[in-house]
Amino acid sequence: MENTDIIEDTTIVSIKSLDSVASEVKMGTSETTEPEGGIQYRLRIKNIPRFASVKMMKDLLAKNGCEQVKIQKSPKWDYCFATLKTEEQQLYVMDKLKGVKLKNKELLVRIDNVTEKDRQALFDKRNNEKQQNIEQSGIQKSPEEMLADQVTPLHIYEYQAQLELKQSGIIKSLETFRDKMKELYKNQYHHSSWLLKEFDFKLPLDLNPMIHSPVLKGYRNKCEFTAGLNLKGEKTVGFLLGAYKDGLNTVLEPDNSIHVSDVAKKIAKAIQSYIRQSLYDVYDRRTKQGNWRQITVRSQQCGDVMIIIQIHPQGLSKEQIDLEKATLLEFLKTFAKKENFNLISLIVQMYDGVSNGMSEDPFECLFGTPFIHEEMMNCRFRISPRAFFQTNTAAAELLYQKCGNIIKEIYESKDFSESPTLIDMCCGTGTIGIALSKNLGTIIKGVIGIELCEEAIEDAKINASLNGIDNVEYILGPVEKNLFALSKFNNETSGTAVAIVDPPRAGVHKNVIKALRKCRAIEHFIYISCDHNAAIQNFIDICRPTNNNFPGIPFKPVKAVGVDLFPHAKHVELIIEFCRNRENSEIQLSDVPRMYASQDIESKGSNFTI
């Protein structure tokens, strides 16, 4: 639900001391403690490329003896902020960055401290600006309509029109991809006849009609609600209207949110009434006061419900916290019984940091098990609180089935001497590998899953045995750092492999694409993207001509299909099947469609633009 452009690294603020100066600098180790005196010791680091990521800046600082500094950077900025806990640390970092260059440009570092008063004034200014913009736009919308536009921006369209909009978004991304490929293959038409083929929409692949979501209302199995104040100043559990960065801090109930399930709405309302009677305030992100922060409800298709309540412990004694937990537990157990839902897991997280969302702080399970289950594709999956699970189970089932059908078609249509190993990259709780292994039988020889989230990997291991899949291996860590899982297939005897890459919105690191290209055992793979626009660069790198940076035989796209997991919202999942592009003989003139044939292919191709 959150929408933040600013990528913020919220890890602890501490500096590794490399010399005697540093050893005098005593660093705190917890990000969660507020800076002394309400001052944020901030450095503005200028002269950096816009594309520099938080990680790149962190690595640069670490290389210069400053480790784990909190960095804020938006992809649009040619600067970033580094926040330190004390003035000493600030001066230390400033000193260390003197004369340091990034991409041949010397960094410009200046102190840009923020006091609590400044921060609140900025918040108020943005809030006023936002209100003025709304007034000036002349569009009179109720707060409920504004919230609906924000969380389900396509809600005003009929479902068919929503699908058409999403399909045209996919076409646009694929056209951008196609145009870029044409540029890259400009003088190498003999390697890219696939770009000349005209499929539907003049795209160089078959784009199938969108697969609809079988459920249009209340489909989300996970909702993150904020505890805050509504427009009347009453404690409310629901969605934040607008974004905090715009100075907005109002929370509205999810009653009219079409994608929220009935059970999640009921739970939000019940916890709201509980909080309204509580002596403790909701957490105010402007003043950083208050206790009730966030309520996450996971309500699975199979009936399992998990509730996670996040509380800021400030001002509360241990006795008060214990009493609150016990009262909450009784309240929610009774409520679940009365409303007849299956409360499987009630979890509390105490979190005193300033960032929003789920933190790394521990969870305490007050009731039931620290996980729930979901059922799909004839399988049962355990899901831990931090593990990713597709938010629309019924539509995710269609997504996985489609991937299964693609693999089935590939391996049944050709005479493959042996079944491939399925490499499930970014496997979450192991859903795709396990579901396909179980449903495709001997077509899949075994599964290797790679995933960043430790809890998800633990779930995946349990899920494999829950579903009787034994030929599995799970690797914990970022895919880009575990590429041995692919390179080990370069051995002649290691057999064949098929990969499914299902990364988060930004796509995968380019080293993953390079490794896929270099992996001799992979002839086909499937890329599932939940942000086709952001994935274009990955698609380009998958198919670009071979060079020193991108070795290996390039792939070409074969077919694509959108699967709508998010009715009323803008996102859509896009599946693209890629296969190795083994053409290396010059294409025949007769292969060139008429629109290109008029150009002089024989004239060395240098002017020939595909």
Ligand SMILES: C[S@@+](CC[C@H](N)C(=O)[O-])C[C@H]1O[C@@H](n2cnc3c(N)ncnc32)[C@H](O)[C@@H]1O
């Ligand atoms: C879109 S989800 C897909 C999960 C799974 N395939 C499914 O369908 O449930 C992306 C997953 O990638 C994981 N992830 C994010 N960055 C990663 C990385 N660099 N390496 C490995 N996994 C990553 C996330 O934790 C998340 O579980």
